Amino acid sequence: MASLHPMDELKEKLKAILEVVPPGSEVIYADYPVYNNGGDLLIMKGTEKFFHDYNIKVRARYSEMNFPDKLSVPDNCIIICQGGGNFGDLYANHQQMREKIVRCFPSHRIVVLPQTIHFENERKADMTAALFNNHPDLHLFVRDMRSYDFAMAKFHNCRVRLCPDMAHQLWPLQPASRPAKDVLYFLRTDSETFAGQQHIDKEADDSNRLDWETLFTPSEVRGILYFQKFYSLDKKLGGLLPVRSFWYKYTDYLMNRAINLFSSYREVRTSRLHGHILSCLLDMPNVVIDNSYGKNSQYYEVWTAGNPKAGLHGAPESKLEQPS
Known part of the structure; x- marks a missing residue:
């Protein structure tokens, strides 16, 4: 079996x-x-x-x-x-x-x-x-x-x-396409960034380095800000506006954007925990880099270390299983 x-x-x-x-x-x-x-x-x-x-x-x-x-x-x-x-x-x-x-x-x-x-x-x-x-x-x-x-x-x-x-x-998620690019660097830029990420930063250039804040376009981010204003108004009106149903449809679109992006690469190197989890959900090779207080390595050690397509940055080197 x-x-x-x-x-x-x-x-x-x-x-x-x-x-x-x-x-x-x-x-x-x-x-x-x-x-x-x-x-x-x-x-x-x-x-x-x-x-x-x-x-x-x-x-x-x-x-x-x-x-x-x-x-x-x-x-x-x-x-x-x-x-x-x-x-x-x-x-x-x-x-x-x-x-x-x-x-x-x-x-x-x-x-x-x-x-x-x-x-x-x-x-x-x-x-x-x-x-x-x-x-x-x-x-x-x-x-x-x-x-x-x-x-x-x-x-x-x-x-x-x-x-x-x-x-x-959500497992399994289906890739949106066959990969055409090499490595996506999906790296934090906020207060949880780990100092050890610095030399990974040097490997990436602007064309293959993103984070959640830069994955979404300026117009898509403005859309999120508009939703936040509607949510604040909805609270003042006692929950009369149908904000949640429209927001959920918009988040379907945003998540499809993320899936399309990740699917276009052969491998992901990420200091975002959900960059790692999304890669695993798509069954694609990925390396997770720790955040400032150990969240990512802790998660990897408990749950995803047994995944042959996942690796932890800084751990003893092992060959990731590549897509066929």
Whole structure:
């Protein structure tokens, strides 16, 4: 009997979430992204596919930008918070939204989908842990061992589980075309950039180096900014505008842009975690470079090291399996 592809195995591991969000559940989905980080958009697409695949009924969806100040949630609803890499004190708006949900809904089951946890301030970490530990039915999924160990030490009254990123529910993605170019350098340019990326930077030129901010054209980025304005207006109007349905269609277009780009290269070298995950979803050779606090290497070591088409920059050299 043929063994499962490593990506099939990761997709199977997401079924652990069904232990706390059973098929057929009714849920509120909170904190889906309305900005130009394609990695978070991939997580959202994977989450929505998970809901669809297991007949999980989403009664309402809210971004950080239009989450109501006062929200009535039916007793039988589970509140689900988007996964990603913003649990901690680097991205205050998203953390504050999660903490508001935990504070305001003590009688509802709350599930945080797979996150990387990173606090730079120990006092803030302790304050968050105290709040979460006071909730009787809070379930925290994390994407790497460092986050798992941290959560097990701090969030002792929460149920903590290790689980891959939600984007793996999208496996397999079909490449848009046969590759015609050599190497795509998909590299961070923000505060999470790792100093060790510098000599990789020298390998790339402007024609084959991109990031989420530069993958999308200026007009596409302006489109995202317009959506953000509509979301702010929607909150003022009490959720009367159909912003979410139009935004989801627009994100389909943006994700197709990313798939088309990646598919046009034979290999990807990336310091974006979801540059790595998207490459794996497309079953293409890729090398992942760490970010500033070890998120990428931690993820690789737990989940994707067994993928013959994936490698970790700086690890003992090994030959990546090339596409046939």
